[in-house]
Amino acid sequence: MSRVIDGKPAAVRTALVCLLAEGHLLIEDVPGVGKTMLARALAASVDATVRRIQFTPDLLPGDVTGVSVYNQVDREFEFKPGAIFAHIVIADEINRASPKTQSALLEAMEERQVTVDGVSRALENPFLVVATQNPLEMEGTYALPEAQRDRFMMRISMGYPDATSEALMLRQRESVNPLDDLVPVVDADGVRALIATARAVHVSPAVEEYAVALARATREHPEIRLGASPRATLQLVRAAKVWAALDGREFVIPDDVAMLVEPVFAHRLIVARGTTSARSRSAADTISAALRGIVGTVRVPLATR
Secondary structure: OOOOOOOOHHHHHHHHHHHHOOOOEEEEOOOOOOHHHHHHHHHHHEEOOEEEEEOOOOOOHHHHHEEEEEEOOOOEEEEEEOOOOOOEEEEEOHHHOOHHHHOHHHHHHHHOEEEEOOEEEEOOOOOEEEEEEOOOOOOOOOOOOHHHHHOOOEEEOOOOOOHHHHHHHHHHOOOOOHHHHOOOOEEHHHHHHHHHHHHOOEOOHHHHHHHHHHHHHHHHOOOEEEOOOHHHHHHHHHHHHHHHHHOOOOEOOHHHHHHHHHHHHHHHOEEOOOOHHHHHOOHHHHHHHHHHHHHHHOOOOOOOO
16 A cells, blocks of 8 residues: 555555454545545455445435345346445545435444345445545535544545655656556455454553543543544544554553544544634644643553563
8 A cells, every 4th residue: 555655654554454443434635635545555455345436416325325126027126235335435525425325324334234125234344434525615515424423433634745755656657557556465354364363452451441531531621512432432442452463562552542542533523612722723723632632631551560
């Protein structure tokens, strides 16, 4: 993936963490900075089924989940699977679709199944949704509801590349698509094995209490109206286990948890109305500052013999 996404090792690692922690990833930024390229690079690196959904205002929920079609030959309804039936689903520009279509992903992302005409159908394993979205200030976008945002384990922003990476991109991609040379390095069975390895990483009670304390601090912060949900706490610990495994450890340390607080919590929080900082800064800046303050003030558990 790093061969395609120049100068963004944190974004690449975050995408890998989401895959192995059985979460979903939301990539938010302005057009043209590599959001879809990151999603496609991850998909191309895994030998598994991949589907891409271009979200548009006229996209229907059935286009995502599937529909039942009447078969005149057999005289019965036949289910036609939607694009959600894949190991990796790229939901491109998810906030350009209507809220009704966005909600079609809720059950799939949380329960890893879809229900059509009263029949529930299991999705693939592993299953990962990588969604991209443009900032809400841009024309033709719909805000993701709180319930939808809470389904995403992490949200990241790509940001503009540095000058060196951008110049390298101009030289390398003038006539060649870097995705063409990307070959899978693991298959679905291999991903499942890696997920099982990450699940086995040990989390001490003290580290669990640290994660809970961080989540509770967001609910009690004067500048935050809606704090992190219990689902967010659970996903923070799951992501920290993968982060530790990627560092070659069989146990989680507090730094693993603290490193992931912002990408796991930030998109779930809502700024309180009328705060001084909310008036002088954007909501995103206010939340980032609040989370940095929380990480700096919540007591870190000490190692014991």
